[in-house]
Amino acid sequence: MPDLSSTQEPPVESALETENQFEQTRRFWNASPCDGKTDLESRRSWRYAKYPWLSALIIDIASRHGDIVEIGCGQGTDGITFCQNLPAGGRYRGIDYSGESVASAKQAVTEATDLKVTPELAAGNAEKLDFETNSVECVFSMGVLHHSPDTEKAVQEVFRILKPGGRAYILLYNRSSPKVLAAHFFRGIQSALDFVFRTDRIFYKAFYGKHFEGVLGTALLEGFGVPVLRSYTHTGIKRLFRDFKTVSLVRCGINLPAGIAGDQSGDIRDRALGLLFLAVVEKP
Ligand SMILES: C[S@@+](CC[C@H](N)C(=O)[O-])C[C@H]1O[C@@H](n2cnc3c(N)ncnc32)[C@H](O)[C@@H]1O
16 A cells, blocks of 8 residues: 655656556556545545445445446445445455555455455456446446546446446536536646646645645545546536436535535435536446
8 A cells, every 4th residue: 555644756757758648547546545544444434424425325236236346446445335235145346447446445355344245356447347248237436437538438338338227326526516616727727837837737746745635535636636537517427328328317425524514324315516426327
């Protein structure tokens, strides 16, 4: 695991390097695995306080589907919740493009208790999934595909691997969320400053290793450092999932500390300023 609390220079790539966006994406998430924190328990309490509806959503999905593929499993926190709630004989497979995240997820499995199913974890690419066509009952992906170089291609891959009648639960950034708007705004300023001063992600460098993780998780690093960050309008989401039948589409996660947001356990009401669209879609 990388030391997220250190004050070392971030492993940013020079603008002169010719690495493609995939390599930059892998490097970024290897250096800053999602949510940060060093152990499963602190990640879990941080995460489910930040998204109070999320564990109820996972438990609901696990009660409906016995075979789940998670695209972009990060450090495995949700995968472990799936595996604690799937029926015995169920199957959970998680893939992520960042090898460090997958290694951290495997470590988390050794810390987990009450697993009913053993998670199968591997490195993989959302845009070139290593699963047979028409073979998967359910896909889950939280906050991932908007960071992939070609989100459309990743969605086509979800469509390809799902069985007819199979369902995907995909969470993607909502463009009307204040956090997302702020991220686009400051990323624009950062690009302009980088252009003028010939720097590379000047804000990201300023924040990296400055001990914000305890309060903000990896949000600042993600906002400024992540190579790809897209967000969607309602129309944009409908277009992205045009080949699927839409079961439901809500915006959730108002992105306030749980104390301010109130108790939202199990409550997935549509909130206009919610951080993420939850698209529940079915392959016809
Ligand atoms: C914001 S994190 C979310 C991780 C996890 N779903 C969670 O909510 O904690 C984004 C994750 O997407 C992964 N990712 C980005 N592009 C990917 C791709 N093309 N294929 C697979 N994983 C990808 C990153 O490595 C990173 O772990």
